Amino acid sequence: MRNPTANLRRLPVSINMTPMIDVTFLLIIFFLVSSHLSKQENHVRLELPNAANALDAQLAAAEFVVTVNVFEDDSLHLGAEAVTIQRLPELLAGRAAQVDGPLQVRIRCPADCEYGIVAPILRACAIAKTTDVVFAVYELNEGVSR
Amino acid sequence: MKNISLQRKARAAGELAMTPMIDVVFLLLIFFLATASFDMIERSMPTGISDQPPAIVQQGGSLDQFLQDPADQTDEVVIAIKPSEVGSPAQFFFNDVPLENAAAIAARVSSLVAVRADVPIIVAPDTSVPMGSAILAYDLAKGAGALEVFFAVE
Numbered sequence: 054m055r056n057p058t059a060n061l062r063r064l065p066v067s068i069n070m071t072p073m074i075d076v077t078f079l080l081i082i083f084f085l086v087s088s089h090l091s092k093q094e095n096h097v098r099l100e101l102p103n104a105a106n107a108l109d110a111q112l113a114a115a116e117f118v119v120t121v122n123v124f125e126d127d128s129l130h131l132g133a134e135a136v137t138i139q140r141l142p143e144l145l146a147g148r149a150a151q152v153d154g155p156l157q158v159r160i161r162c163p164a165d166c167e168y169g170i171v172a173p174i175l176r177a178c179a180i181a182k183t184t185d186v187v188f189a190v191y192e193l194n195e196g197v198s199r
Numbered sequence: 200m201k202n203i204s205l206q207r208k209a210r211a212a213g214e215l216a217m218t219p220m221i222d223v224v225f226l227l228l229i230f231f232l233a234t235a236s237f238d239m240i241e242r243s244m245p246t247g248i249s250d251q252p253p254a255i256v257q258q259g260g261s262l263d264q265f266l267q268d269p270a271d272q273t274d275e276v277v278i279a280i281k282p283s284e285v286g287s288p289a290q291f292f293f294n295d296v297p298l299e300n301a302a303a304i305a306a307r308v309s310s311l312v313a314v315r316a317d318v319p320i321i322v323a324p325d326t327s328v329p330m331g332s333a334i335l336a337y338d339l340a341k342g343a344g345a346l347e348v349f350f351a352v353e
Contacts (some may be wrong), residue, residue, distance in 0.1 A: 075226070077225070078226045080228070082226065082229060082230050085230070089234060091235065098238075101241065103331070103334075104242070104244050104335075104338040106244070106338050107242035107244040108242060108243050108245065109243070110242055110243045113241075113242075113243035113245055114243065140217060141255070141332065142252030149321055163330070164329060165329045166329065167328065167329060167330070168280075168325065168327075168329070168333050175248050175350055176353065177350045178248060179248050184248060185245075186247075187240075187243040187244060188244040188246055188334060189243060190242055190244045191239050191240075191241065191342050192240065196277070198260045
């Protein structure tokens with residue numbers, strides 16, 4: 054009769070790493086993709102104007118930034134909230150009061166949006182005393198005609 | 200179910216286990232496809248707001264007076280943008296002088312900046328002018344070396 058303990062001693066002990074690595078990779082990909090998608094979610098796609106002398110968005114960003122989106126139908130969104138131009142000065146002033154430092158207003162508007170829609174936003178910024186205003190633009194490529 | 204000893208024999212005979220490699224290659228493929236960003240990179244154009252009318256207007260004069268007085272024009276420059284009827288989306292004016300095209304803004308501003316770099320330049324687009332043209336004028340003035348460029352706000 055064979056001794057089972059002798060058999061165990063002879064077999065080399067090894068852990069199968071492949072399933073663990075598979076699962077680890079899947080988890081890494083899941084978290085990377087989900088964080089990537091959540092970033093895209095608050096990033097409304099607009100046909101922004103082109104400019105050659107713009108700065109890197111991260112370099113130009115202040116510590117506290119609020120984004121005003123102007124949609125194709127001329128409606129306004131302050132962050133994720135739909136707002137009217139009449140309420141914008143009050144809301145901007147409120148946001149500026151909440152943060153501990155100067156507030157930067159980032160305006161994202163389509164290139165074909167009329168200045169008559171954007172001028173009241175600039176006026177609202179001036180009323181709310183948030184004078185740090187930046188426009189979101191795409192970098193002007195050499196192939197783009199002016 | 201395969202016998203472990205049979206598998207070992209097969210490997211010993213030189214057969215390569217491809218399954219884990221293909222697993223990893225597929226995972227890497229999915230990873231790079233998912234993390235690649237196909238969006239255009241956004242940049243920021245810092246801007247200023249001018250709610251102050253030209254000095255002569257503040258002192259009781261009219262905007263026409265300001266535009267006709269050459270002495271005041273080195274103190275402040277207004278680039279007006281009006282909608283164009285044909286062709287290009289907008290017509291540019293440098294202190295009320297119509298310009299042939301947008302590129303002329305850069306030429307005018309750079310010659311002005313050579314004399315005085317801190318001359319305030321106010322971009323005053325008409326309400327029906329597209330933002331693309333307003334940003335273009337602003338960008339050209341900045342690119343020509345102007346230190347202070349503002350958007351006019353009523």
